[in-house]
Amino acid sequence: xxxxxxxxxxxxKLIIFAxxxxxxxxxxGPEIFVILLIVVMLFGADKIPEIARGLGKGMRQIKDATxxxxxxxxxxxxxxxxxTDFVKDINREVNEVKDNIDDFTGPIKRSR
Numbered sequence: 001x002x003x004x005x006x007x008x009x010x011x012x013k014l015i016i017f018a019x020x021x022x023x024x025x026x027x028x029g030p031e032i033f034v035i036l037l038i039v040v041m042l043f044g045a046d047k048i049p050e051i052a053r054g055l056g057k058g059m060r061q062i063k064d065a066t067x068x069x070x071x072x073x074x075x076x077x078x079x080x081x082x083x084t085d086f087v088k089d090i091n092r093e094v095n096e097v098k099d100n101i102d103d104f105t106g107p108i109k110r111s112r
Contacts, residue, residue: 027035040048 039051043051
């Protein structure tokens with residue numbers, strides 16, 4: 001990963017880090033297009049595959065780390081006897097309520 005260690009790309013690293021952490025959550029399509037255009041103008045089209053590879057590897061590492069943390073939390077909760085299936089119970093209850101609402105609103109929807 002020599003690309004991400006060079007001083008020239010330090011600002012790009014910070015931008016990538018910010019994007020991956022959700023700072024630019026509300027950016028739309030045109031804004032992303034302008035950002036990509038600026039990246040192509042700054043770094044050239046020949047560097048884009050290298051940047052994309054680096055981003056892909058970084059995203060994979062973040063996903064793996066997130067999965068490891070989730071697994072560790074679930075394992076420690078199970079060791080301590082904490083029920084980790086409460087989400088399934090909540091989803092089941094929510095689905096039952098949705099079914100009841102659909103049964104109640106079914107005739108109303110059909111009468112339109």
